[in-house]
Amino acid sequence: MNNTDIKRITPKNITDKEFFYGHKACAGCGGSLAVRLALKVLGERTFAVLPAGCMSAVGFIYPQMAFVNNAIISTFPGAASMASGISVGARALGLKDYKTVVFAGDGGTADIGIQALSGAIDRNEDIIYVCYDNEAYMNTGIQKSGLTPYGTKTTTTPAGKNIHGAQTFKKNLFEIMAAHEIAYAATASVGYPQDYIDKINKAKHTKGTSFIHVYATCPTGWGIPTEIAIQIAKEAVDSGLFYLAEYQNRNFKLNKNPKSFFPVKDYLLKQSRFKHLTDNDIKIIEQQRDEKWEYMRKHWN
Amino acid sequence: MNRPKVQKYVKPKHIDDYPVGPQFTAGFLAETNAGWRTFRPIIDKNLCINCLRCYIVCPDGVIFKSENKVDVDYDYCKGCGVCAHECPVNAIKMVKEELL
Ligand SMILES: Cc1ncc(C[n+]2csc(CCOP(=O)(O)OP(=O)(O)O)c2C)c(N)n1
Ligand code: SF4
Ligand SMILES: [Mg+2]
Numbered sequence: 119m120n121n122t123d124i125k126r127i128t129p130k131n132i133t134d135k136e137f138f139y140g141h142k143a144c145a146g147c148g149g150s151l152a153v154r155l156a157l158k159v160l161g162e163r164t165f166a167v168l169p170a171g172c173m174s175a176v177g178f179i180y181p182q183m184a185f186v187n188n189a190i191i192s193t194f195p196g197a198a199s200m201a202s203g204i205s206v207g208a209r210a211l212g213l214k215d216y217k218t219v220v221f222a223g224d225g226g227t228a229d230i231g232i233q234a235l236s237g238a239i240d241r242n243e244d245i246i247y248v249c250y251d252n253e254a255y256m257n258t259g260i261q262k263s264g265l266t267p268y269g270t271k272t273t274t275t276p277a278g279k280n281i282h283g284a285q286t287f288k289k290n291l292f293e294i295m296a297a298h299e300i301a302y303a304a305t306a307s308v309g310y311p312q313d314y315i316d317k318i319n320k321a322k323h324t325k326g327t328s329f330i331h332v333y334a335t336c337p338t339g340w341g342i343p344t345e346i347a348i349q350i351a352k353e354a355v356d357s358g359l360f361y362l363a364e365y366q367n368r369n370f371k372l373n374k375n376p377k378s379f380f381p382v383k384d385y386l387l388k389q390s391r392f393k394h395l396t397d398n399d400i401k402i403i404e405q406q407r408d409e410k411w412e413y414m415r416k417h418w419n
Numbered sequence: 420m421n422r423p424k425v426q427k428y429v430k431p432k433h434i435d436d437y438p439v440g441p442q443f444t445a446g447f448l449a450e451t452n453a454g455w456r457t458f459r460p461i462i463d464k465n466l467c468i469n470c471l472r473c474y475i476v477c478p479d480g481v482i483f484k485s486e487n488k489v490d491v492d493y494d495y496c497k498g499c500g501v502c503a504h505e506c507p508v509n510a511i512k513m514v515k516e517e518l519l
Contacts, residue, residue: 129471136422136480140448143478145455145499151478178442181428186446311475337499345500345513348476 124323127315132158141184142176146344148308148335148351149173149250153221155311156248156330159318162187164217165204169197169231171223172257172336173250195230197222198238201245209244217322220247224265225255228289235329239298242326246318249291249329252336260339264289267359268406269399270391272339277394287406292331296365301326303365307333309352313362313373333360341390350388356380358407361414370418382407421483425451425494452479456498458513464488466510473502473511 137157143150153173157164166189168174174191177184192200197220205218222231227249235247254272255261261274268287271277275284295303302324306314314332321328333354335347342350354360357380362373382404386392395403423446431437438444467488474482474489481492482502503511 129475132475134421134484139422139446139480140425140452140495141479142452145478145497146501147478151476154478154480155475180441181438181443181447181449183442183445183447186423188445308476343500345504347478347499347501348505 124319127159127319128312132315133161135162135186137162137164137186138177139184139186140182142179142182143172144336144338144344146335146337146347147172147176148333148347149221149223149252150176151308151311151348152248152250152314152332152334153177155315156219156221156246156318157185157187159315160217160219160246160322163215164188164219165201165208166190167192167197167201167204167218167220169220169222169226170194170257171226172252173221173223175257194226196234197226197231198234198243198245198247201247202238202241202243205244218245220245222247222249223256223263224249224251224253225261225263227251228264228291232294235295236298239295239300239327239329242301244326246321246328246330248318249331250334251291251331252334252339253288254336254339256336256339265291268403269386269395271394272391282394282396282399283391292329292363292365295329295331296370299368300329300365302328303330304328305331305333305361305363307351307355307360307362308335309333309348309350309355310362310374311348317364339391341393342388346388350385353380353385357382357385358411359385359403361410363414363418370414372414372418375415375419379407422480422492422495423448425449451494452497453494456493456496456516458498458500459493459516459519460491460496460498460500460502460511461514462489462491463510463512466508468508468510470507472505472507476501476505 138154262272269283271283304317428449481496
């Protein structure tokens with residue numbers, strides 16, 4: 119289905135109903151905004167699967183049940199398998215007009231759940247997999263994941279005198295998903311909510327597996343004031359450290375290709391997880407960013 | 420109902436009172452989140468241009484449309500301040516709770 123065939127969902131016409139409400143996420147949590155907006159687009163007839171991680175932890179605190187639609191916690195590595203089972207099981211029961219969605223963290227997706235996810239895409243299950251990326255294992259107290267960027271201070275990659283935080287770069291999750299020739303994949307950021315809403319809406323109207331990698335602020339793990347949670351997620355994109363892109367029909371598309379970038383330093387040094395970075399560390403981060411953008415500009419669009 | 424409300428939680432006395440699954444029914448909220456809040460967002464309806472920016476970016480979904488303006492469900496607002504920070508016309512002020 120073409121982009122233009124789908125009725126656009128905007129703040130004016132989006133449902134007034136809330137499906138993720140009264141949850142116990144920290145104030146200013148970007149992951150909870152990603153879940154909230156996605157469910158408002160997908161609607162009440164949605165089965166949500168959440169593996170271990172903050173969004174399951176804050177939504178299901180007995181006797182509280184912050185999901186207003188159907189929702190279930192899966193094993194940590196098995197979110198995509200459980201969603202696959204729900205999707206085909208509901209079809210076997212004759213259910214129509216329903217969606218199955220996963221909300222998993224970066225750890226639950228790029229590291230622990232990647233095998234089940236790869237299998238689901240291979241079988242082209244009719245599910246939407248949303249990875250909210252707060253760049254570490256937050257629910258267990260900030261450990262490095264495969265999506266933690268270079269230089270990040272976490273409890274497993276401390277900032278010492280010799281080693282300044284994480285020494286690896288973010289895993290290329292979006293391209294790994296695209297390499298499966300998945301029906302639809304996209305990256306998004308809670309700093310660009312309309313773009314995120316559009317992509318969830320596109321995934322909703324895609325038959326087969328969709329994957330959305332959404333950049334989601336964690337004020338607690340990043341060490342920022344809660345009120346700048348949306349601003350910082352926008353600056354991550356504007357500084358070129360995160361990018362907005364889509365993949366469909368073997369084509370990559372950059373949704374945003376800025377002529378100049380927001381200063382990386384201004385983005386990084388607002389956050390206590392990056393406070394220790396030296397000018398040289400920042401140069402390494404910029405260099406890596408520039409290489410990535412050179413590649414994307416040359417090969418995508 | 421657009422958003423669930425707090426409900427009275429009666430501690431089960433008998434095995435039959437427990438939910439069938441590990442959770443109570445969808446949207447069951449046994450307590451509010453208001454106690455988390457240090458600063459309260461106050462919306463100046465004269466300044467609000469109804470752009471709905473705060474409504475879209477609220478992580479808790481506590482801002483709702485009301486008579487061509489917006490309002491806040493203070494039972495579940497945690498006072499993160501994102502709405503006030505994102506408002507393009509500064510129609511939302513964060514006021515310390517004990518001063519109210
Ligand atoms: C098999 C298994 N290993 C470890 C854990 C402990 N655990 C629970 S949540 C979590 C962190 C999840 O990180 P992420 O997927 O990035 O989600 P976030 O908490 O950041 O939202 C861990 C390690 C678990 N529940 N199950
Ligand atoms: S620790 Fe981070 S991801 Fe988890 S609920 Fe708090 S803000 Fe959200
Ligand atoms: Mg995480």
